[in-house]
Amino acid sequence: MSSSEGMLKAILAKYYYFADQVRRELLTSIVRHFFRYSQVLTYHRVTSHRLDGDPMSVSLNDFRNHIQYLREGGYNIISMDELSNKLRTCSLSSRDVVITFDDGYEDNYIELLPLIQELSVPVTLFTNTAYFNKIAFFEWNQNLDQKARFISQESLQKISSASLVTIGGHAHSHKALKKSIDNSYEVLENLRLLKLLDIKPAYFAYPYGRKLDVCKSAIKLVSKHYRLAFSNMPGVICRFSNMYFLPRYNITNSNFYKIFK
Ligand SMILES: [Zn+2]
Numbered sequence: 001m002s003s004s005e006g007m008l009k010a011i012l013a014k015y016y017y018f019a020d021q022v023r024r025e026l027l028t029s030i031v032r033h034f035f036r037y038s039q040v041l042t043y044h045r046v047t048s049h050r051l052d053g054d055p056m057s058v059s060l061n062d063f064r065n066h067i068q069y070l071r072e073g074g075y076n077i078i079s080m081d082e083l084s085n086k087l088r089t090c091s092l093s094s095r096d097v098v099i100t101f102d103d104g105y106e107d108n109y110i111e112l113l114p115l116i117q118e119l120s121v122p123v124t125l126f127t128n129t130a131y132f133n134k135i136a137f138f139e140w141n142q143n144l145d146q147k148a149r150f151i152s153q154e155s156l157q158k159i160s161s162a163s164l165v166t167i168g169g170h171a172h173s174h175k176a177l178k179k180s181i182d183n184s185y186e187v188l189e190n191l192r193l194l195k196l197l198d199i200k201p202a203y204f205a206y207p208y209g210r211k212l213d214v215c216k217s218a219i220k221l222v223s224k225h226y227r228l229a230f231s232n233m234p235g236v237i238c239r240f241s242n243m244y245f246l247p248r249y250n251i252t253n254s255n256f257y258k259i260f261k
Helices: 003-018 021-034 060-072 080-088 106-119 153-160 183-196 216-225
Strands: 039-043 096-103 123-127 165-169 203-205 228-230
Touching: 003 021, 060 106, 080 096, 080 165, 080 228, 106 123, 106 153, 123 203, 153 165, 165 183, 183 216, 216 228
Parallel strands: 039 096, 096 123, 123 165, 165 203, 203 228
Antiparallel strands: none
C-alpha cells in the first residue's frame, strides 16, 4: 500500500465515526468517484399492513418495485457472505447491493420470506433477542396496528434455515451501546441466545447505529466476535472502510429513489 493509500485508509476508516455530515458526504463522493464500492440498505419491515406515516415499513409492492428498479439498473443483489468475501479479496463491485433488515419482526417471516423467495433476493436480518413474540413497542412502532410483533423463536429458527437468509446480531435488548450500558451483556447475551437456536451469526448491526449510539469499546468488543459490523450512518463501503463501523443507507418509503438516482 502506498503512503497516499495508507493516509486515505486512515481517513476513511475514521470518517463515519468522526466526520460531520458535510464532510462525510464529501468523502462518500470521493469514494464513489475514484474507487469500487458497494452499498448496503437497511429496511425494517416489509408488510401489507403498512400504515401511512410509518417511516420504518415498506409495502410489499414498493419492495418489489425497489428490487425491480435495482435489477433493471444493472445492480446485483448479493448476500452478506459474498460482500464479506469481496471485501477480503478487494474485489468489490459498485453494482453490488446488500439488503438488510433490522430488529426482527414476525412479518419478516410471514410476509417478507415468501416475497424474497419469489424474487430470489438474499437478505440479512439483524435480530434482537429480548422480545421474541412480543408486540413491538419501539418509538417508531407507536400508533401502529397490533400486527407489528417481534419475531418468535420458532419463526426465527425457520427463517434462518432458508438459503436466502443470513441472521446477524443486533444486541439483546436494542439498547444503544454507549459507555453507560453493559455492552458485554448486550452483545454476548444476544450471541448466546442466537446460538441456542443453532444460529451462528457472523455479522452485527449496532442498535440505532449513529456515532453517538456506539462507544469505541463496544466496537472493539463486537470486532472480537463478528466478521463485519454495521452502523446506520449513510455512505458507501470501499476497501478502506472500517470493517466494524460500515455505513448503510436507511430506507424509508420516500428516499429509496434518491439514493439510486
Ligand atoms: Zn434496530
